[in-house]
Amino acid sequence: MAGAIAAADLAAAREVLATEARALQDLAGTLGRDFVAACDLLQRATGRVVVTGMGKSGHVAAKIAATLASTGTPAQFVHPAEAAHGDLGMITAQDAVLALSNSGETPELHAILVHARRFGIPLAAMVGRAPSTLAGSADVALVLPAVVEACPLGLAPTTSTTAMLALGDALAVVLLGRRGFSSHAFAELHPGGKLGARLVRVRQLMHEGADLPLVPVGTRMADALLVMTEKRLGCVGVVDEDGRLVGIVTDGDLRRNMAPDLLGRSVEALMTSRARTIAPDALAVEAVRTMNAAAITVLFVVVDGRPVGAIHLHDCLKAGVA
Template structure:
C-alpha cells in the first residue's frame, strides 16, 4: 500500500512538472510572437509616418523636376549604388512602363565605359541616401561637363549630390526603421515612393491611357485584359462574307471554308446587312435550298462591335446575347469577325 502511494506521488509530480513546463513554453512562445508583431508594427508605422512627412514636404523642387523630365527629348537615366541602386532600377522600370523612356545605369559600370550610354539630350536621376556616394562621382562630373540635367535624390541638402544637382529632391529627416539606425529602410521606402510619384505625375501630364499601357505590357494577365477585338479578329481572306444575291451553294462553301459557323451578308456598297449561320442553313434545308439566294434566309441586323472594344467587352456581349460571333464594323462595313473561342484563348474569361 505504501509502494502504491509512493508511485502515485511520483506520477502526480511528473504530470504537474510537465504541465508547468508546457505552460512556461507556451508563455515564452507567446512573448516571442508578441515581440515580433510589435517589431513589425513599429517598422510599418515608422515607414508610413515617413511617407506622410514626404508628402507634406513636396514643394517647388518636385515641380521643377517634373518640368525638367517632361521637357527632355531623350531618356531618363536612373542610377544609384547599393540599396539605392535597387530602388533606382525599380524607378526606371516604372517610368519606362508608363510612358517615360528610362533605363538604369550602374555607377560602377559607368566608370568603365557605360557613361557612353548617357546622351546629351538625356537627364540623370541619381539616388544616394548620404549624397556622398563616391561611385557616383564620375556620373555627376559627366553630367556637369556636358550640360546633362541632373536630379539628385538624397536626405542631405548640404551633400555633394544635392549641391551639384540642377534640382535636388531632399527627403525629410525621419529615422530609419532599423533600431540601429543603419540599415536603409525608411530612406529607401521614401525614395521608391517619390519615384512612383514622379512616374505617375509624368504619366498624367502625357495623358498616358490604358491603351498606351497595354502596348508596354503585352504579356501576362494585364496585357490580355487590355487586348482589343482588332488584335484577335479574323480579317482579310479569313473574313466570311457574301453578297445579297450570292447563291446559297456559294454561301455554304464560304461558311465551310472559313470554319466560323456563319457568313456575313453585304450589300452593293459593302455595308453589312445580315448574317447566315449554320443553324439558318439547317432550319431551311430542302432540296431546292442551294438554288436560293443569300437574302432569302439571312437574319438582318447582325450583332456587331466597334474596333476599339476590349475583348472582355466582346465576350460579355456574346454571353448576354447567347451568340458565338460578333462582326467588327466601322462605318457599317465589316473589318473582321471575332469568335467566342478567340476571346477565351486570349484569356478574356
C-alpha cells in the same frame, strides 16, 4: 507559445507598414516647386533619363528607370561603380540624370556628378539629407523628409527606400500625364504576360480580308453554307448593296431551322438582324465580355456599319484574353 509568437510577428509587421505609411504621408506634404522643377527637367530631356544609385538606392533606381521607360519616358539605369570604368559613355548631352542617395555622400556617384557638370547634363537628385554633396551638385534636389527606418536597429534602409520608390512613381505618373501617354501606347510597351493580353486590341486578333465570311442579301443558304464552311468561323455575315452588315447567320440558326427546304431558302429568312458588333480599336477583353453576355462565339468588326473583320472567342482565349 506559438500563438504569442504569431501575435508578436503580426504586431511587428503592422508597425513596419504604419511607419512607412506615415513617412509617405509626410513626403506628400513636402511636395512643391522643387518637384515640379524636377518634372520639367526630366521632361525636357531629348534623350533618356539616366537613373543611378548605389546599394539599396541603386535597386530603387533600377525600378524607377523601368517604370519611367514603361510609361512613356525613355530611361535606363546606369550603375555608378561601372560608370567610372566606361559606362559614362551611356550618358550623353541629350540625357538627364536622376541620382539617388539617402546620405547624399555616396562616393561611387562622384564620377557621374563630375561627368554631368562637365558636359552640362541636367541633374536631379533624390536625397535624404541636405546640405550634402549630391544636393549641392544637382540642378534640382528632391529632399526627403526625415524618416524613421522601420528596421528596429534603425540601420537597414526600409522607410527611406520606400519613400524613394514612391517618389519615383510620382515622377513617372506625372510625366505620363504630361506626355498624354495612352492605354494604347501602354499596350505597345507591354505585349507580354497577362497585362499585355488585357490590352490587346480587337484589330490585332480579328480575321479580315479573304478570311471574312460575307455574302450579299438574296444569297441562297446552299451558297451561304459553302462560305461558312470555307471560312470556318461558324457564321456568315449578310451585307446589303452598300456593303453594310444587315445580319448574321450562325451554326445555331442552321440547327434551329433544319427542314427539307433549308438550302433553297435565302439568308434573310434565317439571319439575325441587328447583329452585335464591335469596333477594331476596342479592347479584345471587351469583345470577350460582349460574347459571354450574349452567349455567342463571334463578333463582326465594323467601321461605319461595314464589316472589316470578325473576332472569334477562341482567338481571344488563345491570346490569353479572358
